Amino acid sequence: MSEKLLMKGNEALGEAAVRAGCRLYFAYPITPQSELPEYLSRRMPEVGGVFLQAESEVAAINMVYGASGAGARVMTSSSSPGISLKQEGLSYIAGAELPCVVVNMARGGPGLGSIQPSQSDYLQATKGGGHGDYRLIVLAPASVQEVVDLTILAFDLADKYRNPVMIMGDGLLGQMMEPVTFPDEVKKELPPKPWATTGWTKDRPKNIITSLELQPERLEEHNRHLQAKYAQIVREEIRWDEYLTGDAEVVVVAYGTVARIARSAVDAAREKGIKAGLFRPITLWPYPYDALGRLADAAKNFLTVEMNCGQMVEDVRLAVDGRRPVYFYGRSGGMVPTPEEVLAEIEKLA
Template sequence: MSKVLMKGNEAVGAAAIAAGCRYFFGYPITPQSEVPEYLSRELPKVGGVFVQAESEVAAINMVYGAAGAGGRVLTSSSSPGIALKQEGISYLAGAELPCVIVDMMRGGPGLGSIQPSQTDYFLATRGGGNGDYRLLVLAPSDVQELVDLIMLGFDLADEYRNPVMILGDGMIGQMMEPVEFKEDLKREIPEKPWATTGTKGQRKPNIINSLYLEAELLEEHNHHLQAKYEKMKQNEVRVETYNIEDADLVFAAYGTTARIVKTAIAKLEEEGYKVGLIRPISLFPYPYDSFKNINPNCKGILTVEMNAGQMLDDVKIAVEGKIPTHFYGRTGGMVPGPAEIADKAREILGGDR
């Protein structure tokens, strides 16, 4: 299949349609407004439904309704809008409703800026709403991977009956790259006997709910959810690693930041430094085990993020204090450059090559 040049946000919409999504509910916010713009034009062409809701709160509750009826449903927003959706996301997780949520992150806190950032890592991986829930969180680093993970996300959402979040940022949403919509990524949409599709006089009504007034029943439900999350940890870890077994310094970075880090790595290698990379693709479940394969004589791990240090916590958990951890970040929508990242690496390595 030939490739087509697409902006990241428009590729989100095209990938969702290719994955069988027929419902979108959202609200425009920079830097992801091209997602609803694209889908408002293209979804009706395939018999789908596009609704620009009156607010992010309304949109996420519409997602609840369509997902409960068995549809493949997408919503997208950026950081402040995702914050508004958190109560509904908790409801979706509690009711075990599959959907895909795209977050094209921008600088914060508050309204912050419209520039790219990675400030929603805690929100996405720790659960920004109430309760002991988890989202499957996938972090693409280029537009092709964004397309692939959108399509995968719908399948994972159905398999685990759980919301999936695609965590991008303003850069990946706005950049244009050639993409291919791979036929082998398309899967049949599974039957959903739990959905509220009407009994047709053939079964008892299905009830979808996240309210349990009896503590014992809610605890039983929570045990069920935690067992599901453990299954995700066993089966859904995705990671890219490079040269970690032999490196004197290993970078940890995800998303578009990892692309910038790769440029810094190329420069450092030209200078004779031994450096490696761990790029988590799944942020939950996190690839903790990959850190066990790092050179035991490694001088440190340098986490690079577009925030004040959020994934850094997971890196520290992964290394269990056995390897020194360092951090370099830019905030407020500032993007780290390869030169400054390489300078930080040289500082840690002290000139050793």
């Protein structure tokens, strides 16, 4: 590992992508993720890669489609309003089974909203967003180091499953500086992609990248294939983190930067003698339903904390399945909950 650097989340993500072998990046500027295109506009030329500022988020995601279909490791990034524009492309990419990484440094909504951090794109990211039956793998880092680690993982998962992977951060994570280390070696050997459109030299069947299937029987077959793939991802790729949950009576559930805030609140609660713990989903899809549900055996109740008006709490309720009360505390519009606010909610439940 290299020496520890102090980097913003956005810039660390860009460097991690380069280290993961990503050589094409297409994006459109939007706050609070513009450090990422700015960083890659300097970095990509150094490694012989392509940085291209697209005319829109719509164009950027379709450039990703083309480059991914041509076999490249490719990424785009944006923040909430721009991610809405990418939904069409994401549906096509998922349908055509193209690997790529899409970053959402989310900000307050709906509409133009604000430029301050938010988690109000949770449902869009995990339950669809675009049309059709498809899933994104959604990774939610909570520190700048985890941004690096999960970005590298995202490229590997995308290639392994031929599926788009979203890195779900927020404005705070993108702007925050923390120490990071990067793996020394830049990955060079990428997995073979015999399906890519690289020019037909008659040594394989002609490759066609498409999400179109006009025959209902065949489209249903394709959907069954996708669902089987998603089932495999659910079996093999669920990730989460637990903190002091062993004897916890109040289990706080939070992801991303909010989990950091909640962790401080849990520490403060413990100092007051309250048995609090933290459950932090790292994959938002697939969601760690079983691991969270198991905590219902011992916990008295659950407190979901989000930077939105209540989105992930629906998954927490599914996981707990009515066995214990599930409470919600949220701030929205770009407001960030404080450890003191979360502690006050924990104290109400203790």
